[in-house]
Amino acid sequence: MSLDVLAVDDSRTMRDMLTLALSSAGFTPHLAEDGLHGLELLEEVTPDVIITDINMPRLDGFGFIDAVRAEERWRRVPILVLTTESADELKARARAAGATGWIVKPFDPAKLVKALQMVAG
Numbered sequence: 001m002s003l004d005v006l007a008v009d010d011s012r013t014m015r016d017m018l019t020l021a022l023s024s025a026g027f028t029p030h031l032a033e034d035g036l037h038g039l040e041l042l043e044e045v046t047p048d049v050i051i052t053d054i055n056m057p058r059l060d061g062f063g064f065i066d067a068v069r070a071e072e073r074w075r076r077v078p079i080l081v082l083t084t085e086s087a088d089e090l091k092a093r094a095r096a097a098g099a100t101g102w103i104v105k106p107f108d109p110a111k112l113v114k115a116l117q118m119v120a121g
Helices: 012-024 035-041 061-070 088-097 109-120
Strands: 004-008 028-032 049-052 079-083 101-104
Touching: 004 012, 004 035, 012 028, 012 109, 028 035, 035 049, 035 061, 049 061, 049 109, 061 079, 061 088, 079 088, 079 109, 101 109
Parallel strands: 004 028, 004 049, 049 079, 079 101
Antiparallel strands: none
16 A cells, blocks of 8 residues: 655654655655644645654644644544654643554654554555
């Protein structure tokens, strides 16, 4: 299954790692440098799944998730949080905002691909 994936992360290294993992799986990655850039890209692409970091400049992952879920056209797009954070209260906050799942960095490319396929249906 080919998927269009919007990946939002302020780390260039992480974006490069995601590009490699997603492209190797036959997915089409669309990359954003922070939450605001992610919202800008949503005007140009129609992702099947969104991956977002939490800690980012300009607009963090929580604000990004809130903004995505505020738009009717993006309410059903699964959002996976990919972050170094693992605190239960942050996971609960992300779920309350509308996140579909949570993956802690560093990620295993095979597990990430499997998670993306699972949430995309």
